[in-house]
Amino acid sequence: MDADVSKELMDAGRGYEDLFVPALFAPWTGPVADAAGLKPGDQVLDLACGTGVLARNALPRVGNSGRVVGVDPGPGMLAIAAQIEPGVEWLAGTAEALPVDDAAFDAVISQFGMMFFDRVASAGEMFRVLKPGGRLAVAVWNSxxxxxxxxxxxxxxxxxxxxxxxxxxxxxxSLGNPDDVTGPLAGAGFSDITVNTMSDSARFPxxxxxxxxxxxxxxxxxxxxxxxxxxxxxxxxxxxxxxxxxxxxxxxxxxxxxxxxxxxxx
Ligand SMILES: C[S@@+](CC[C@H](N)C(=O)[O-])C[C@H]1O[C@@H](n2cnc3c(N)ncnc32)[C@H](O)[C@@H]1O
Known part of the structure; x- marks a missing residue:
């Protein structure tokens, strides 16, 4: 994959991974994976995976009998993700048209991507690709x-x-009001919808x-x-x-x- 991706996109993906991931995004991976109740054997989709920090947290949780797939539209993001963790299946695609089969996953997880999605279309897609009884956990920034x-x-x-x-x-x-997330999820057919507002801190050089x-x-x-x-x-x-x-x-x-x-x- 790397050979097809421009140096500019690779550098942007590397810059994102080195600066923003440890400061802003890594701290949320544990809480998101916990909220999805990931367990050994689960088939998991990390949507808007970026350079893959959440998928990397999920991988040891699902173990050898499980599988983790990461989807993102950014070629530079995916190229860096694949360099760091070849054990995840990295796919190019968008939340509005997921490149995966119906009812394929036990859990869909996604952090800090939904503000860029068409929320109604993406909610429908997340619902489509989950098995009956499947779990969803999505993190979005507060206001x-x-x-x-x-x-x-x-x-x-x-x-x-x-x-x-x-x-x-x-x-x-832009999704500080959680109703803007829970509304489309309910509309797509999801049940047992909960919102947990959490705090952390970010540290930059x-x-x-x-x-x-x-x-x-x-x-x-x-x-x-x-x-x-x-x-x-x-x-x-x-x-x-x-x-x-x-x-x-x-x-x-x-x-x-x-x-x-x-x-x-x-
Ligand atoms: C702030 S980053 C978060 C990445 C990763 N989840 C993390 O925690 O580091 C947002 C990601 O959303 C992706 N994205 C933007 N629009 C998207 C869409 N319509 N469908 C799927 N992913 C999208 C971007 O390519 C980017 O990787």
Whole structure:
């Protein structure tokens, strides 16, 4: 697979895995896998798997008699996932048209992808691919207000870049109201739907590293490409604006909050 993927996409996947996964995403894998009740022998689908951190948590839980499949549309993400863990089956695909059979899985797990999906179509697909009695666990970020570093970063972008740049950074936090997740799940036929709102913290090497990654790695996905001078202006202001999150070591540490939504296919 790697031979077909451009260096830019591989670098972006590697950057995501090295910076964002340990800081923001790895802490949620245990709670999500727990919420899905993964057990030996389970057939598990990790939807929007990215570089595969959740699938890697699931793999030892299901053991040799189980199977883990990861689906994501990002070729760079999948290439890095496959380099790290060849024991998972990595598939290119989207949540709205999953490239797997009906009733194939005991559990579908997914973290921090649903805000990018068509929620009604993806709920229908997750329902379709689960066996009767199959379990679902989905994590989504709480609102921007519950993830306060992003209150400051989006305010900075609003002031120094554009409202569109601030809006792009709010997208991951757009499912703060869990009804926006539970509604489509209920509509698709899921039962026993529960929401567990949990807190954690994220640790980045510095405020600058965090904000620069957002500016260079996230905004371009929305066709917002800043000049080096514009980036320097925002980073200069970010040091001061995020000072409240910076420890004596220089690391930026801030609270995070997410909803873990669990459900069952009757
Ligand atoms: C924030 S990342 C989370 C990745 C991974 N679950 C983790 O915890 O590191 C969001 C992922 O959603 C994927 N994604 C975006 N739109 C999608 C869609 N329509 N269907 C499936 N995955 C999608 C992206 O490619 C990206 O890998």
């Amino acid at each position: 921007v207000a519950a993830n306060p570093a992003y209150v400051d970063i989006t305010a900075l972008l609003e002031e120094l870049v554009s409202p569109a740049a601030a809006e792009a950074l709010r997208v991951p936090y 510095s405020a600058r590293v965090l904000v620069e990654a957002d500016l260079r790695g996230w905004l371009p996905l929305f066709d917002i490409v800043l000049t080096d001078a514009e980036i320097e202006t925002v980073l200069g202001a970010a040091d001061e604006r995020l000072a409240g999150f910076v420890e004596a070591s220089g690391e930026a540490v801030f609270p995070t909050s997410a909803h873990i939504v669990a459900a069952r296919k009757p």
